[in-house]
Amino acid sequence: MSVLVVLEQHRMSWEAFAAAQQFAQEMGTTLEAVVVASQELATQAATKKAAKIYSVEHPALTSYTADAYTAALEALVLQAKPTLVVFPHTYQTRDYAPKLATRFGCALISDVVAARFERGAPVFVRQFFQGKFNGDVRPNGDAPHFLSLQAGAWRADALEAGSAPVEKFAPALDASRFRQKAEPPFRESARAVDLTAAEIIVAVGRGIKEKDNIPVVEELAKALGAELAASRPICDAGWLPMERQVGSSGQTVSPKVYIAVGISGAIQHLVGMKGSKIIVAINKDANAPIFEVADYGIAGDLFEVVPALVQEIRKVKS
Ligand SMILES: Cc1cc2nc3c(=O)[nH]c(=O)nc-3n(C[C@H](O)[C@H](O)[C@H](O)COP(=O)(O)OP(=O)(O)OC[C@H]3O[C@@H](n4cnc5c(N)ncnc54)[C@H](O)[C@@H]3O)c2cc1C
Numbered sequence: 001m002s003v004l005v006v007l008e009q010h011r012m013s014w015e016a017f018a019a020a021q022q023f024a025q026e027m028g029t030t031l032e033a034v035v036v037a038s039q040e041l042a043t044q045a046a047t048k049k050a051a052k053i054y055s056v057e058h059p060a061l062t063s064y065t066a067d068a069y070t071a072a073l074e075a076l077v078l079q080a081k082p083t084l085v086v087f088p089h090t091y092q093t094r095d096y097a098p099k100l101a102t103r104f105g106c107a108l109i110s111d112v113v114a115a116r117f118e119r120g121a122p123v124f125v126r127q128f129f130q131g132k133f134n135g136d137v138r139p140n141g142d143a144p145h146f147l148s149l150q151a152g153a154w155r156a157d158a159l160e161a162g163s164a165p166v167e168k169f170a171p172a173l174d175a176s177r178f179r180q181k182a183e184p185p186f187r188e189s190a191r192a193v194d195l196t197a198a199e200i201i202v203a204v205g206r207g208i209k210e211k212d213n214i215p216v217v218e219e220l221a222k223a224l225g226a227e228l229a230a231s232r233p234i235c236d237a238g239w240l241p242m243e244r245q246v247g248s249s250g251q252t253v254s255p256k257v258y259i260a261v262g263i264s265g266a267i268q269h270l271v272g273m274k275g276s277k278i279i280v281a282i283n284k285d286a287n288a289p290i291f292e293v294a295d296y297g298i299a300g301d302l303f304e305v306v307p308a309l310v311q312e313i314r315k316v317k318s
Contacts (some may be wrong), residue, residue, distance in 0.1 A: 001027075001029045001081075001082075001143075002029050002030045002031065002032055002051070002080065002081075002082045002083060003020050003023050003024040003027065003029060003030070003031045003032070003082060003083065003084045003086060004020075004031075004033070004076075004077070004080055004082035004084070004086065004144075005017050005019075005020035005031065005032075005033045005034070005050075005085075005086045005087075006034050006036075006073065006086065006088075006093070006097075007033055007041060007045055007088075008035075008036070008038075008041070008088070008092055008093070009038060009041055010088060010090050011156065011252075012088035012089070012151050013088050013090075014156035014159055015088060015149065015151070015152070015153070015154045015155065015156045016086055016087065016149050016154070017033060017045070017048060017050075017159055018154050018155060018156055018158040018159040019115070019149055019153075020033070020084075020086045021048075021049060021158075021159065021160055022115075022154075022158070023086065023115065023117075023122065026117040026120065026122070027083070027117065027120050027122065028120060029083065030051040031050045031051060032050060032051055032052045032053070032080060032082065033045050033050050033052075033053045034054040034055075034056060034073070034076060034080075034169075035053060035054070035055050035056065036056045036069060036072060036073070037057060037058075037061040037062055039055060043166070045164065045166075046163065046165070046166050047161060047162070047163065047164075048159055048160065048162055048164065049159075049162030049164070050162065051164065052164055052165055052166075052167055053164050053165070053166045053167070054166075054167055054169045055166050055168050055169065056073070056076060056169045056170075056171065057168060057169070057170055058072060058170060058171055058173050059175075060072075060173050060175040060178065061173075063182030063185075064092060064182060064185065065178060065180040065181070065182050066095050066096035066099060067178035067180045068173065068178050068180075069092075069096045070096050070099045070100045070103065071171065071173050071174075071177075071178070072173060074100060074103050074104075075169075075171035075172070075173075076169055076171065077100075077104070077144055079169070081143075082143070082144050083145065084122070084139075084143070084144065084145055084146075084147065085100075085144050085146045085147070086147055086148075086149065087108075087146070087147070087149070088148065088149055089112075089148040089149055089150050089151060094110075097110075097146060097148055098110070100146065101146035104144055105141075106139075106141065106144075106145060107146075108147065108148060109124050109126065109139065109145065109146065109147040109148075110126070110147070110148045111126060111127070111148060111149075111150045112124045112125065112126055112147050112148065112149050112153065113125050113126065113127060113134070113150045113153045113271075114134075114153065121138070122138075122139065123136050123137070123138050124137045124138075124139070125137070131266055131267040151248050151252065151271055151272075152248065152270075152271030152272060152274070152275070153271060155275065193227065193241075193243045193244060195227055195229055195243075195244065195246065195251045195253045196252070196253055196254075198226065198227035199226075199255050199256045199257070200224050200225065200226035200227070200255055200256060200257045200258075200259075201226055201228075201246075201253055201255045201257070201258050201276075202217055202220050202221040202226045202227075202259045202261065203228075203246055203258065203259065203260050203263060203273070204228070204229075204230050204231070204234055204240070204261050204262060204263070205230070205231040205233070205260065205261065205262040205264065205269075206231065206233045206234065206262060206264075207261065207263065207283065207284065207302055208234070208261070208262050208302070211237070211238075211239040213303075214239055214240065216303065216306050216307065217261050217302075219306070219307070220259070220261070220309060220310050220313075223309075223310045223313040223317070224257075224259075224313060226257075226259070227244075227255075228240065228244060229244050229245070229251075229253070230246070231245070231247065231266075231269050232245055232247055232249065232250065232268065235250070246272040246273050247266075247268045247269045247271065247272035247273075248267075248268040248272060250272055251272060252273075252275070253272060253273055253275075253276065254273075254275035254276055254277070255276050255277070256277045256278065257276070257277065257278045257280065258273050258276035258278070258279050258280070259280040259281075259282070260273070260279065260280070260281045260283075260290050260294070261282045261306060262282065262283060262284075262302045263281070263290055264283070264285075264288050264290060265288055265290030265291070265292065266289070270289075270290075270293060274293050278295050278296070279293055279294045279296075280294060280296045280297070280298075281293075281294035281296075281297045281298070282297075282298045282300065282302050282305050282306065283297075283298075283302075284299065284300060284301050284302070285299070
């Protein structure tokens with residue numbers, strides 16, 4: 001019985017590692033981690049608290065394909081016999097983890113946002129209907145069970161340091177059975193704006209109504225010396241560039257102050273900003289979910305509130 005976390009070169013791996021440490025502790029079992037074809041990552045993982053790091057090596061794994069990764073991890077899971085196999089919910093794991101799970105006759109419990117333990121037995125929380133409902137998923141049947149964790153749902157800074165031995169695992173793979181040919185890896189587009197370094201962020205949502213109103217919040221950002229960010233619909237509409245999007249499919253930020261203007265607080269947005277030190281929300285709907293994570297809230301019309309704030313900030317600063 002153990003928890004096995006699958007790591008890749010992605011910041012979300014450290015969140016999954018931290019979560020897996022917590023799961024192993026709650027379940028009273030050991031934690032092992034696995035790294036595929038990256039000695040650099042294996043060396044990094046070895047500085048964290050875990051019983052063992054498996055470093056999976058084979059010439060067929062040098063470039064990613066779902067076929068080769070599935071075959072290699074299937075061999076490892078058969079050997080390591082974990083109870084839980086934990087993945088970060090990255091583009092890559094979305095591609096092959098369901099296939100790996102079906103090799104063991106089960107479905108991947110994907111995009112998990114929380115977990116609790118009932119006498120050591122895990123209950124995972126997933127969202128349905130675009131975050132409108134949360135549902136509990138209790139793995140049943142024989143182990144292993146496979147799950148992936150949503151970006152931002154666990155904090156990487158909770159990851160405990162330690163010293164773990166690295167064990168080489170060389171699966172016997174028959175490359176002639178792999179149908180896929182590796183293509184150049186997917187790269188997220190280069191970012192001209194690094195929101196992760198910003199101390200103050202003013203983020204704008206659909207409450208702004210139309211592109212021509214964006215200067216209303218731009219003025220607030222300017223007055224505060226803040227970076228401008230946005231919820232996804234604003235970037236999808238091309239009102240602000242994609243690199244300014246915060247959330248599960250945008251950037252994850254943790255500034256000193258995050259001011260959400262006309263943003264409802266959908267889970268996909270919250271996961272990208274809930275680590276901010278102080279959250280201020282301006283929304284005309286006093287029941288908007290953003291107020292649940294806000295330290296300060298103004299229930300009001302942004303077209304009245306924001307210009308008034310700008311005026312006051314300018315007065316204080318002058
Ligand atoms: C797979 C997936 C990934 C996603 N990734 C992301 C992501 O990375 N980032 C992200 O943000 N979203 C993401 N989403 C979308 C997310 O589910 C929400 O649809 C989105 O966050 C909503 O944006 P919003 O809050 O700006 O708009 P809305 O939900 O429409 O909210 C607008 C808010 O403005 C308020 N408002 C309206 N007029 C005013 C006014 N005059 N003054 C003050 N307040 C006003 C309203 O009360 C409302 O609360 C994703 C969705 C999916 C399915």
